[in-house]
Amino acid sequence: MSGEFTHFDAEGKARMVDVSAKAETERTAVAKGRILMSPETARLIREGAVKKGDVLSVARLAGIMGAKRTPDLIPLCHPLQLSSVAVDLTLDDAESAVEVTATCKIAARTGVEMEALTAVSVAVLTVYDMCKAVDKGMRISDIRLVHKSGGKSGTYEAA
């Protein structure tokens, strides 16, 4: 499989990969990402979490719901019955950033990396939306897969 894009056939035509011959196994994927902001925005998020509206709770829910929309968004993703989605957001005051971790699980013939990455993406986009009235210069960064297990290709851990 190395050196080949599986989403194209021999003639270069895009396709949804045929997973019907794969075994149904328990699969997990974990993705991470962050959104960088001004110290003032980070302060407002922290204060809101304790006494006013909680940006991180809204973004967490959006991330969970976003994971379910993955096959609607990513053209060649399989529709899947996710058995678990968890999205964790923490405010890093030192870095003036919100860190997001999403964990998806399924018993299926294909993995859930895209679901975890989509959950992270939608969560940070939601943070942007909630805070853009005070900070348009926020920057989404470092969205990547950090762990993947289950399936033929075995376990992957980001370096």
Next chain:
Amino acid sequence: MSGEFTHFDAEGKARMVDVSAKAETERTAVAKGRILMSPETARLIREGAVKKGDVLSVARLAGIMGAKRTPDLIPLCHPLQLSSVAVDLTLDDAESAVEVTATCKIAARTGVEMEALTAVSVAVLTVYDMCKAVDKGMRISDIRLVHKSGGKSGTYEAA
């Protein structure tokens, strides 16, 4: 409006901002982002574009369609009748990266920053999906708003 999150009311409850008193004006938003990859993956994308499957074409289309799903994904975004979406992807061989720019336009009472940012996010997620069989270590980075015009708050250009 400075120092206040508009998506919460005085009691800190999340809401879709009431834009019914705003004027309907022409609005444009431009967002950018990138996905970093191994030189080998960048080489495969470049070769595919000329002789096999074209990763960037698939991602461009996914980005355009993704912009239309923004109100389904971002909890407090208004549903909007976008009048234009363009997504541009270029392969940067020196950086081993795909650069994405999305431009959205509308005549409405609220802006389209989130639509542009969502288009970029879905486009880079699709690049990840298409290439993940050969490179799980890709990293999505630098998604940000670079331009916004129209509406009461005037024109914004990223520093």
Next chain:
Amino acid sequence: MSGEFTHFDAEGKARMVDVSAKAETERTAVAKGRILMSPETARLIREGAVKKGDVLSVARLAGIMGAKRTPDLIPLCHPLQLSSVAVDLTLDDAESAVEVTATCKIAARTGVEMEALTAVSVAVLTVYDMCKAVDKGMRISDIRLVHKSGGKSGTYEAA
């Protein structure tokens, strides 16, 4: 599990419950509900069913399709492959009401209560929509789970 909301983790963060350790069993849920209206509106529905447009047929179809949208609507619901949805609507002339019963089935690791309740809700909302030009005072009432079987918690029958 008693006395604990399963949709929050130990820190009170919302999550989609991890069902990956649960057994896949046949599960059924039945929900009921009603919409109360003026005798005149009930009469128009009854007449329409035999000679003009049939409100109940439209609402039945909307209820079935609504069951399929449950994971898009209820934030922490799992996406599911429903194996059966039936929605029954009857006009109760004595009460000037439409009674709705929805039955959903699945072979899965989690139940379909929410799918049955959503089917009932969408069906009665559709009755409201179809009849609102003649009766804005209709009232949706008594939506509840009446039966649930399959899964570890066993069979539930409403009192």
Next chain:
Amino acid sequence: MSGEFTHFDAEGKARMVDVSAKAETERTAVAKGRILMSPETARLIREGAVKKGDVLSVARLAGIMGAKRTPDLIPLCHPLQLSSVAVDLTLDDAESAVEVTATCKIAARTGVEMEALTAVSVAVLTVYDMCKAVDKGMRISDIRLVHKSGGKSGTYEAA
């Protein structure tokens, strides 16, 4: 229009009402509803709101997002560009109930009653989902339109 269902033509065929000749005016709709539960469940919701997961915040967000899905759910509803959605949930300890009020606004050729009613319905369904592990006997009740203004038919206030 009295005594006639507008969603059927002269032959009784369902249709989306043609609003192209209507004036675009500011329209508002307010709907209410409630979900009844055991005192123990109400107590858990109240405690959660202050120290653990907040059921009402999740349901509020689900209601807002649900309003946006109205044209996907209700067969003959027009797709609309909502300009505002607010969903308010309060816990009524005396009644052991959660009360929901949804307010929708738009500048359009048709009203937003269904959007307000759908927001209420999705919010109470979400409360059910979050609490069903401890209380399957909850009952959704009294979903109705309480106010409507704008448009040719004028202002409606529930009795």
Next chain:
Amino acid sequence: MSGEFTHFDAEGKARMVDVSAKAETERTAVAKGRILMSPETARLIREGAVKKGDVLSVARLAGIMGAKRTPDLIPLCHPLQLSSVAVDLTLDDAESAVEVTATCKIAARTGVEMEALTAVSVAVLTVYDMCKAVDKGMRISDIRLVHKSGGKSGTYEAA
């Protein structure tokens, strides 16, 4: 515009056409299509319409709802606020066929041809689905635009 595909830019990249400089006018589109079947299937549909389940009513509703999903399905279509959708199905016994006509209207900067064609397509697909247990050899045919008015390009009538 003749001899040029408007959905590609000068470099051949797909885009949603920018309609922001177009005038908002009243636009109408009418599309037609048919599904051919065995005489026995046509007979079952006719009988069902009077005494059992009505295939044509279900397909009509599916067509109306399908029109609303057009921007989700057709990659470069603009999201639109349709002001009217009507779908008419008639059984042609002589031809053993169901004939479908869909009419869509809007006040917008772009036309609704795709909405009318999608409504017809979803309606005939639904007839296929309802009847496939008795007739797998049905054939969908002659889906085409028959009328278009409004907008800069003027009125189109099929030959």
Next chain:
Amino acid sequence: MSGEFTHFDAEGKARMVDVSAKAETERTAVAKGRILMSPETARLIREGAVKKGDVLSVARLAGIMGAKRTPDLIPLCHPLQLSSVAVDLTLDDAESAVEVTATCKIAARTGVEMEALTAVSVAVLTVYDMCKAVDKGMRISDIRLVHKSGGKSGTYEAA
């Protein structure tokens, strides 16, 4: 099952067929269809494929994504976890037509004929959308099931 529509119960009420007693088997469906156009339009598509925008690539992707939306479009279709979707489009110069073939696979209790037919329909609708600026007279034709295997009713091959 012959001579009976399975999507209605004994009283003629529409329902999603209960497949919970069916065996989960590997199932495949292949559908075909075409869109007829002027020779000039066919020539533009062919030229675009080699030097400008590629209509067929966009339509292929739309067809694949359309297959995933089948349960949202066809009222009584079951939601399914497709394991493979492939859509093939070829330009037939002699006929001035684009021919489409869609192949869907699944391991499930119900077949994927509707998914294959929907993929074909969305692909040809997308060809229409991409080419309509130069040719409004295009005609969609001959959408039909050509092969079905798996499940109790055995293999079907179109005559």
